[in-house]
Amino acid sequence: MGYVTSLFARKVVAAAGGAIDGAAFLRGAGIDPEGAWDPKAMIPDGLYYGLLERIAAEVDVTDLPLRVGASMRLDEYGALGLAFKAATTLGASYARVERYARLWTSVVEYELRPDPRGTLFILHREGARRLGMRLSNEATLASSVSIARQVSPVPVAPLEVLIRHPAPRSVAAHEDWFGSPVRFDAELDAILFSREMLAQPNILGDVGISRYLADHLERELSEIADEVPLVTRTKEAIAQALSEGAPKMAEIARDLGLSARSFHRRLSEHGMSFQTLTEETRRDLAEGLLRDDRHSLAEIAFLTGFAEQSSFTRAFKRWVGMTPASYRKERVVR
Known part of the structure; x- marks a missing residue:
């Protein structure tokens, strides 16, 4: 059993809106609805997947992962969010996620892998691909693009998005949001970026601040x-x-x-x-x-x-x- 940050669960409930009893859904996942939105507060991954599945039983969740991803803000991610901002290029930002994502979750690992067309930012998550996990994977990929758009001076659009599970009835919302083809039933859960896109300098990139935050994140990792x-x-x-x-x-x-x-x-x-x-x-x-x-x-x-x-x-x-x-x-x- 692993853990994910409760921030993700809060974002999911907020994205579902008034169509559900948000407070009741959060309590069912072991989260105090009145508590602080603390990214360091963790919940078991099974509770998170169950939350997504209970929402899916009440509302159409085709575009819910996209709305969750769009709602993510780097300022809510603590030191890792700041480190993503301060990295000098978008590729360096994703390298921070590859290294320090354990601070957000113990069930997902990320990998930057060279590809003949560019670079793949891959999401690795083990376990049975139940509905909750599938929705979570989509939201994670959407979040990864959302936070990139917050630091880049140019529009961020992948070359392609790859998703391992079968497609929903319509993929129009996915392709519109990502601004690229989205291929379901793929071999990976990943985002393909051009090398030029990852080489783009970030708006607030700063070598000194980035180095300081990396040292802080190393200490946080050791404390886990x-x-x-x-x-x-x-x-x-x-x-x-x-x-x-x-x-x-x-x-x-x-x-x-x-x-x-x-x-x-x-x-x-x-x-x-x-x-x-x-x-x-x-x-x-x-x-x-x-x-x-x-x-x-x-x-x-x-x-x-x-x-x-x-x-x-x-x-x-x-x-x-x-x-x-x-x-x-x-x-x-x-």
Whole structure:
């Protein structure tokens, strides 16, 4: 399981507009609707994909990824957004993303790859290509072009956009927004740029500022490793407490030898929340138990902290896009 910045989820809900109950959708993804838009606050990727899929069940999402991409602003991306601006050329900006995208997400990697026609900016994301992931990939590609348009003195249009999954009913909106051909059912998720486009100097490019921000980003990358022990210990404590119901943060903090305030602060420093970790632990535990048919669905609901099986079923469908029974049927170990 990986993480994505909660900023993406907030942008998706905002782009969907009044057609959905935005606050309810954010709460379902473990995000406080009234909280700050903090790019360092992370949520599990499964919750993010589930959010997209629930929106797709209520509204037409053909052009939603494009609207999400168009809404992205570099000023909202923290130090990495500033580093993208300060890089001297558009190619150097994308090199910053290739190097430091781990600060936004742990489920996507980027690659700049030479191509006979120019340079490919490739999105790599592992896992089953469920609807939520497909929509996320489209939004990510759109975002990558959107932020380029914010730093370039000339109009930014790729030579071609490549998307691995099948096309929607119409691709007109995609080709109009990107300003280039968009090829679905491709071998890659990528944007093809000309060499001349990537060599364009950025409006605010500055060698000194760029070097300073790169040093800052290197420190942020090194700090990510520090979150693992606390997160691991927290998830283990949550898992042990779940059979007695949904655990309380103060009780888990006490088990870890921390005050509730210190516990909350340390998780927040790494973009984590207790609610997010509880959801992820429940999901991980449920998936493991469902792969073994020795436990009934009612028992699994109890072991993952749900008072009723129906509540467990709704939560699990939100997490992975299918019911526990369907998941077990596909993956049970005999």
